[in-house]
Amino acid sequence: MKIRIILAVVMAVAVGVGVVSAEDQMIIKLKSGGVATFSLADIDTIKFDDDTTLVAHYPFNGNADDASGNGLNGTVHGATLTADRFGIANRAYHFSAQDSAYISVEDNDLLDVREGEDFAISIWMRTTVQDLEIVAVSKYSGGSGPQLFVDTSGTARIWARDPNPRGWHGGVDFHNGPVNDGEWHMLTGMRRRSVWTIWVDGRQTGEIDEQSMGSLANGTILVFGCSNFGNFPMNAYWEGELDDISIYRRALTEAEIQGLFNQR
Numbered sequence: 001m002k003i004r005i006i007l008a009v010v011m012a013v014a015v016g017v018g019v020v021s022a023e024d025q026m027i028i029k030l031k032s033g034g035v036a037t038f039s040l041a042d043i044d045t046i047k048f049d050d051d052t053t054l055v056a057h058y059p060f061n062g063n064a065d066d067a068s069g070n071g072l073n074g075t076v077h078g079a080t081l082t083a084d085r086f087g088i089a090n091r092a093y094h095f096s097a098q099d100s101a102y103i104s105v106e107d108n109d110l111l112d113v114r115e116g117e118d119f120a121i122s123i124w125m126r127t128t129v130q131d132l133e134i135v136a137v138s139k140y141s142g143g144s145g146p147q148l149f150v151d152t153s154g155t156a157r158i159w160a161r162d163p164n165p166r167g168w169h170g171g172v173d174f175h176n177g178p179v180n181d182g183e184w185h186m187l188t189g190m191r192r193r194s195v196w197t198i199w200v201d202g203r204q205t206g207e208i209d210e211q212s213m214g215s216l217a218n219g220t221i222l223v224f225g226c227s228n229f230g231n232f233p234m235n236a237y238w239e240g241e242l243d244d245i246s247i248y249r250r251a252l253t254e255a256e257i258q259g260l261f262n263q264r
Contacts, residue, residue: 055110058245062090064103074103085184092243095225102225113216118251120190127240128182135227135236148189154178158189158198186261192251202261
């Protein structure tokens with residue numbers, strides 16, 4: 001992109017001629033009203049992302065802030081920073097079920113999935129829990145909303161409900177082999193039109209066509225590390241680590257999912 005090249009050249013020249021130094025800071029004012037500050041010495045690449053369908057991104061780099069620019073920052077409740085899948089300290093969160101640890105994000109229209117809308121959730125996770133259902137991501141109000149979780153057999157699932165006219169819910173679930181082996185795994189669940197798929201480590205492992213599924217929109221909070229019923233996190237607490245959670249208002253392609261899996 002031309003603007004990226006021009007900005008990179010301008011910065012390089014500015015540092016080279018002494019207009020700015022590596023000790024100076026770049027201050028970026030966000031649309032949300034917040035301010036992001038970076039030391040020039042810490043900046044490797046400046047990238048302009050044209051993908052406005054990235055609703056929220058939580059890299060957990062020392063905090064639970066949303067890095068998408070939409071300001072959907074998380075609030076930490078008992079979770080503690082730990083090393084990520086590359087062994088870098090304070091770049092992931094550890095969740096203890098004994099401590100009822102979770103991270104919450106206030107409800108926002110950007111997080112709602114309405115009838116006919118595509119969406120995707122991608123996370124990195126690690127756990128060794130046996131014989132318990134533990135939830136990684138949930139925006140479940142009791143009557144509608146999706147959840148990404150590991151079931152009692154240690155397999156990954158995506159599940160959702162909507163209060164459709166035929167009753168009070170429509171649900172989907174499907175899975176692959178156990179992911180509770182103490183290794184890091186990337187889980188991706190998404191809906192493209194009426195087709196739901198789940199992916200483990202960049203490979204599709206399940207698919208179902210749920211024609212009856214309607215809107216998943218609700219007014220509840222988004223939580224990481226447990227299931228929630230309305231605005232009250234209540235059960236199925238995660239035991240282990242979570243990292244790099246991304247939420248999109250579209251379905252991802254196979255190449256994009258594999259790109260996320262291979263991203264360092």
